[in-house]
Structures are given as C-alpha cells and as structure tokens.
Amino acid sequence: MSTTRHLVNRQRRLATVAAERATVPVRRPATPDTSADETARSRDAKDTTTDDEGTDDAGSIGGQEKTAPDGERPSRLRVRLPAVLCALTVLLGTFAAWAFTSAGSLRDDPTRQNTALTDIARTSEVKGQISDAVGAVFSYNYAAPGNSEEAARTHLVGKAVQQHKDMLAQVRAQGQKQKLVLTTTVTDSGVELLDGDRARLLIFADQSNTRTGKSDETTYAAAMFAVDAVRRDDTWRIAAIDTFTR
Amino acid sequence: MARVRMTGNALTTAAVVLAVAAAGAAAWGGVSWYDAAQDESAAYAQSRDEALAAGEQAVQNMNTLDHRKLAKGLDSWEDSTTGELHRQLVDGRSAFAKQIQQAKTVSTAQILSGAVTELDDRAGQAGVMVALRVTVTAPKGKPAVKESRMLGKLTRTSEGWKLSALGQAPVGNTAG
Numbered sequence: 001m002s003t004t005r006h007l008v009n010r011q012r013r014l015a016t017v018a019a020e021r022a023t024v025p026v027r028r029p030a031t032p033d034t035s036a037d038e039t040a041r042s043r044d045a046k047d048t049t050t051d052d053e054g055t056d057d058a059g060s061i062g063g064q065e066k067t068a069p070d071g072e073r074p075s076r077l078r079v080r081l082p083a084v085l086c087a088l089t090v091l092l093g094t095f096a097a098w099a100f101t102s103a104g105s106l107r108d109d110p111t112r113q114n115t116a117l118t119d120i121a122r123t124s125e126v127k128g129q130i131s132d133a134v135g136a137v138f139s140y141n142y143a144a145p146g147n148s149e150e151a152a153r154t155h156l157v158g159k160a161v162q163q164h165k166d167m168l169a170q171v172r173a174q175g176q177k178q179k180l181v182l183t184t185t186v187t188d189s190g191v192e193l194l195d196g197d198r199a200r201l202l203i204f205a206d207q208s209n210t211r212t213g214k215s216d217e218t219t220y221a222a223a224m225f226a227v228d229a230v231r232r233d234d235t236w237r238i239a240a241i242d243t244f245t246r
Numbered sequence: 247m248a249r250v251r252m253t254g255n256a257l258t259t260a261a262v263v264l265a266v267a268a269a270g271a272a273a274w275g276g277v278s279w280y281d282a283a284q285d286e287s288a289a290y291a292q293s294r295d296e297a298l299a300a301g302e303q304a305v306q307n308m309n310t311l312d313h314r315k316l317a318k319g320l321d322s323w324e325d326s327t328t329g330e331l332h333r334q335l336v337d338g339r340s341a342f343a344k345q346i347q348q349a350k351t352v353s354t355a356q357i358l359s360g361a362v363t364e365l366d367d368r369a370g371q372a373g374v375m376v377a378l379r380v381t382v383t384a385p386k387g388k389p390a391v392k393e394s395r396m397l398g399k400l401t402r403t404s405e406g407w408k409l410s411a412l413g414q415a416p417v418g419n420t421a422g
Contacts, residue, residue, distance in 0.1 A: 085261035092268035099275030106282040111291045117365055118287040118294070188397065188415055190361025190375045202361040202375055204395045204415045222417040224377045224395045226359050244358040244377060244393070 116191040116199075123191050126199045129236040130229050131186040134203055137164055137238070138184035142175045142212075157230060157237040164241070179212040184223070197231035293367045297400050300407035301374035302360045305396050308412060309355035309380050313346045328401050328408035352383045358393075370402030375415070 106112070117123055133155035140148045152164055171182055188204040203225055210218040228240040282288075304326035311319040320343060323335050356379045364373040376396045383389040399411035 082257045082261040085258070085265040089261070089264045089268040092265065092272040096268065096271035096275040099272070099279040103275070103279040103282040106279075106285075106288070109288075111295050112285070112288050114291060114295075115287070116294065117362060118291045188363065188375050188395075190363040192359065192361040202359045202377060204375060204377075206417060220417060222395060222415070224358075224393060226377070242359075244379070 113195050114193050116194040119194060122194055126191060126194060126201065126229060126231075126236050127189050130199075130201050130227060130238065131189050131203070133236070133238055134186050134205060134227070135184050138168075138182070138205070138207070140168065140171050140175060140180060140182040142179045142181065145172065145175060148172075155237055157232070158239045160227075160238045160240050167241075181210040181212060183208045183210075192226070199229040199231075199236070200226060201229060202226050290365070290367055294362050294365050294372075297365060297372040297402075297407045298360055298362050298374060301362070301372070301398055301400050301409070302357050302376055304400075304407075304409045305360075305374070305376045305378060305398055305412065306355045306357055308409065309378060309394065309396075310353055311346060312352045313350045314352075316343055316346060326409055327412075328403050329410035331410055331412060332408075350385045353380060354383075355380045355394075372400040372402075372407065374398045374400060 115122060133151075136151035137148065137155050139151070148168065152161065156164055171180055174180065184205050184207050186203055186205045190202045191199060192202055193200040203223075205223045205225075207221040207223055208218055209221065210216060225244065226242040227238050228242070229236045230239045231237075307322045307326040310322075320335075320339055324332060324339075327335060358377040358379055360374060360376040362372055362374055364371075366372070374397075376398065378394050378396060379391060380394050381389050381391050395415040397413055397415050398409050400407045401410040402408075
C-alpha cells in the first residue's frame with residue numbers, strides 16, 4: 001500500500017519541480033498577469049503535494065518516510081522477482097503442456113502406430129511365422145490326418161479355430177475315402193497392419209489338391225485372404241481369417 | 247518488517263522452485279516433442295501409407311473401364327502409370343479402345359484389401375499386393391464377378407506414386 005503511495009507522491013513531487021522549472025524562464029519576460037497565474041498554479045500543485053504527504057505520514061508507521069528512498073529498490077525487487085518467476089512458470093508450463101500434447105498426438109497417429117515395414121524385424125517375423133502357419137493348417141494328408149489337427153491346435157486361436165474347422169470340414173469328411181492330399185503354399189504375403197502384438201496380413205496362396213486313387217488327379221486353386229494375427233509367448237498365431245465373402 | 251521479509255523470501259523461494267519445475271517439464275516436453283517430430287521411421291511410415299493409397303487407387307483405376315466413357319477411362323489408366331507400363335498403354339491405346347468399343351463392356355473394381363510388400367523410400371520404389379473383386383458387365387448375360395490377385399510395382403514421380411508394373415499373381419507353379 002505505502003509503496004504505491006510513495007510512488008505516487010514521488011511522481012507528484014517530480015512533476016511539481018518540473019512545473020516550477022518550466023515557469024522560471026517564463027516569469028521575467030511574461031506579463032504580470034500570466035506570471036501571477038503561473039505562480040498560482042504552481043502553488044496549487046505544491047499544496048496538494050503537501051496535503052497528500054501529510055495523510056501518508058499519518059497513515060504509515062513512523063520513520064518509514066525516511067527509509068523509503070533507500071528501501072524502495074529491494075522492495076520493488078522482492079515483488080518483481082516472484083512476479084517474473086510466476087510469468088516464467090506459466091510460460092514454461094504452457095510450453096511443456098503443448099509439447100507433451102503435441103508429442104502424444106504425433107505418436108498416436110495411426111500411420112505411426114502401424115509399424116508394418118518400419119519395424120523390419122517384427123515384420124519379417126510375423127510374415128514368416130504366419131506364412132508357415134497358413135501352410136500347415138491348410139494342408140491335409142489322408143495318410144496322416146492328425147497332423148492338420150495338431151497344426152490347428154498350434155497355430156490357431158480364438159475365432160480362427162471354428163473358421164478353420166468349417167473350411168476343412170469337407171476335406172476331412174472325404175479325405176480318407178478319396179485319399180486326398182491338400183497342400184497350401186503361401187506365394188505372397190504383406191503386412192497391412194502391425195501394432196505391438198496385433199497384426200493383419202494379406203495372403204496370396206496356391207493350393208494343390210491331389211486325389212490319389214485309381215487315377216491321380218491334381219487341381220490347383222488360387223486363394224486370397226487376410227488373417228488377423230496375435231502374438232503370444234513370442235509366437236504369432238492366427239486369430240481370424242477373412243476370405244472377403246460378401 | 248522481518249516478518250514481511252521472510253514472507254517475501256518464502257514467496258520468492260516458492261516461485262523459484264515452481265519456475266525450475268516448469269523449466270524441467272518444458273525441457274522434457276521439448277525433448278519428447280523433438281523425438282516424436284524427428285522420428286525417421288515416421289517419415290518411412292508416411293511413405294508406406296502414401297504408396298499403399300496410391301497403389302490401391304491405381305490398381306482400381308486399371309480395372310475400371312466403361313465403354314461409354316472410354317477416353318476418360320483410358321486417360322485415367324495413363325495417369326495412374328509411369329515408365330514401361332505407361333509406354334505400353336499409350337502404344338496400345340487405339341487397338342485396345344477398338345476392342346472395348348466392340349465388346350461394349352463395363353468393368354468396375356472393388357478393393358478388398360491391400361498391403362505394401364516392400365518399400366525403398368530413397369530409391370522411390372515400392373511393391374504392393376492388392377486383393378480386388380472385378381465385375382464385368384457385357385451387353386448380354388449376367389455380370390461376371392471374379393476375384394483378382396494383383397501384384398504391382400510403384401515408382402515415385404513428381405506427381406506421387408505411380409504403377410510401373412502390374413500383373414496377376416501367378417497360380418499353380420509353386421504348390422505341390
């Protein structure tokens with residue numbers, strides 16, 4: 001409180017001095033009328049100054065008026081430093097908040113979340129393991145029907161288990177009688193999405209279906225489908241098969 | 247006076263602590279943001295997605311043709327390609343146009359799925375595989391629907407990624 005009042009008083013005092021200085025050169029050459037006017041005005045200014053100082057003295061603790069000129073600088077610093085620091089805190093805090101939000105939104109970008117091809121090791125790992133898994137679960141040999149069931153248990157998980165059962169139902173039903181040998185080979189595979197332990201791959205595969213009986217007969221078929229894969233215990237398994245049926 | 251000064255010091259100390267904490271957070275945030283912004287694999291991922299989008303669009307264009315809008319369709323073929331494939335299309339354009347005008351077919355394609363198989367960001371080369379369903383409608387008879395497995399090579403041009411090679415994935419020569 002008193003600091004502000006001191007400041008105001010000081011400014012007024014300075015203003016008065018300035019006014020007096022301004023009047024001095026005017027006094028002599030000017031007409032008596034104007035000079036009187038000027039003096040009156042400067043006196044008025046003086047009066048108010050004394051008045052204000054009086055009230056200030058009354059309001060403040062004794063002796064403060066004396067210490068004021070010396071005490072002014074540190075006290076101003078005391079007030080200014082925390083204010084500057086507060087402003088700095090707000091500015092730095094705002095920047096930090098912006099930086100974290102910005103970095104977060106950059107990292108959450110779906111393009112970055114998808115590490116297909118960018119993570120070379122993982123990409124080739126999932127491609128290799130899923131290609132092998134597709135080959136194993138979509139192959140059947142009438143001589144060893146247990147192999148395909150074993151492969152299904154190893155490589156399939158979740159929804160894919162039932163999907164695979166439905167797809168191979170016909171082959172399994174007629175396999176023994178017709179002596180079927182179904183071989184699936186993945187010819188092309190591409191990772192559409194790779195995000196941690198989830199992936200989606202597009203698979204092009206060749207299927208050869210051989211009936212070994214009185215006359216051997218082999219048919220070739222082209223297959224294309226997408227698989228959803230999940231990684232568990234360092235092994236990629238097929239979680240769903242999408243054959244693009246309408 | 248002493249009490250006032252102490253409060254002032256405490257205030258200053260608190261302000262200093264807060265400002266230092268804020269500076270620390272700002273530095274951490276700045277590093278985190280810089281790391282995220284300068285991530286090289288992010289640029290690579292960006293190229294991958296651009297190549298895939300361009301590749302899928304180009305493959306779709308190449309499987310879409312309406313005999314009633316032949317010029318527009320063939321222009322879009324030429325716009326989607328570059329290099330040797332582009333030259334072949336330009337050279338064979340008039341003969342092919344005649345063929346389609348006689349057959350009066352309308353082909354439409356639907357992309358089922360697509361993936362980038364390889365990407366050389368520096369060389370501007372990429373490989374894509376696209377699963378699509380093509381419907382061909384002739385003046386007579388039911389529309390024929392077939393599924394198509396396409397393999398394409400993309401080359402980056404000043405106008406973006408374009409197909410430099412395109413073909414069906416071969417069947418029957420690897421299995422068995």
